[in-house]
Amino acid sequence: MAYTAEQLAGNCSFLTSVRFLARQTRSMFDAGPRLARLLASHQRWLLTQTAYALHLEYDAREPTSGFTAVRLTGRITAHKVASRNTVLAFIEELYTYRFIVHTPGDERRRPRHFEPANVSHQAMFAWIHANLAALDLLDGGERAAVFQANPSLMRLVQPRIARHCLEDAAWREPPAQVALFLWTEAGGLVVDNFIARMDPEDAGAGKLLVGRVETRALAADFMMSRTHLQRLLAKAAQRGCVGWHDEPRKTHLWISRHFVEEYCAWQAVKFAYVDEAFEWATAQIDALTE
Known part of the structure; x- marks a missing residue:
């Protein structure tokens, strides 16, 4: 049985x-910074996952299926994730940086179909593999190994994850404190940096030590403006999400346990859908081989 979000959030x-x-x-960011940034804000995460799912769901018998500007716009705007203009600009950016290409033969046709470039396929595979490996840590499972050995599972797993995540408001609309970071450019990278570096054992007064954070270096690292990062941290500090051990120098950061718990509960929603999609997909494959 796949984990539920509640089971994951309640697992110590x-x-x-x-x-x-x-x-x-x-x-993944270090391996391909510009591509990794496509998953670094929640809006772009939803756009990327949905676009990739549309590509995998293409049916040659239905010319209007697949990844087209109209299809992506329709699915995204239906859930009020982004405007039509934002979706079109996103597609243009993907095409400009060659993360997507025109489907061969579709260059002059309408609707024009797009498909991910090889680097995008590799990145999506790595993302799902990493999520499955993270789930394996909970129970000693072999999800990641099975996925690695059976790459054809991708065609079943990814669209199911993308659809469930887009349709579920619990994932689509992060809690206010989490949204503060996730709806901003590169905000997801900032949170990941803090979560990865924090000391989970040191929770004095509900504060988890992250360590030394130099905003100039961190902003440059994630290709964002220092002013943007400082404003983001200032807003987070006002809400009690983060703070500094050494005011007013502001070099050593802490993150609140409440924020971490809220972030984990939100991540549990997505992880549950990843686990469910993997279990469903492997069952489909097993049924075909019996």
Whole structure:
């Protein structure tokens, strides 16, 4: 049986899985910074996952299926994730940086279909593999190994994750404190950095030590403006999400346990859908081979 979000959030070891994924996300960023930024804000995460799912769901018998501007716009705007203009600008950016290409033969047709470039396929596979590996930490499972050995599972797993996450308001609309980071450019990278570095054993007064944070270096690292990062941290500090051990120098940061718990509960929603999709997909494959 796949985990439920409630079971994951209530598991005392789940923070270990969340921190593992945060570190893996950082590794993916180091390997391809511009592509990794597509998953670094929640809006872009939803756009990316939905676009990829549309591509995998393409049916040659239905010319209007697949990843087209109209299809992506329709699915995204239906859930009020982004405006039509934002979706079109997003597609243009993907195409400009060659993360997507025109489907061969579709260059002059309407509707024009797009498909992910090889680098995008590799990144999505790595993201799902990392999530499955994080789940394996909870129970010693072999999800990641099975997925690695059976890459065809991707076609079943990813669209199911993307659809469930887009349709579920619990994931689509993060809690206020989490949304403060996740709806901003590169905010997801900032949170992952703090989660990966914090000391889960040191929770004096509900504050978890992150360590030394230099905003200039961190902003440059994640290709964001220092002013933007400082404003983000100032807003988070006003809400009690983060703070500094050494005011007014502001070099050593802490993150509140309440924020971490809220973040983990939100991540549990997505992890549950990843686990459910993997279990469902492997059952489909097993049924075909019997």
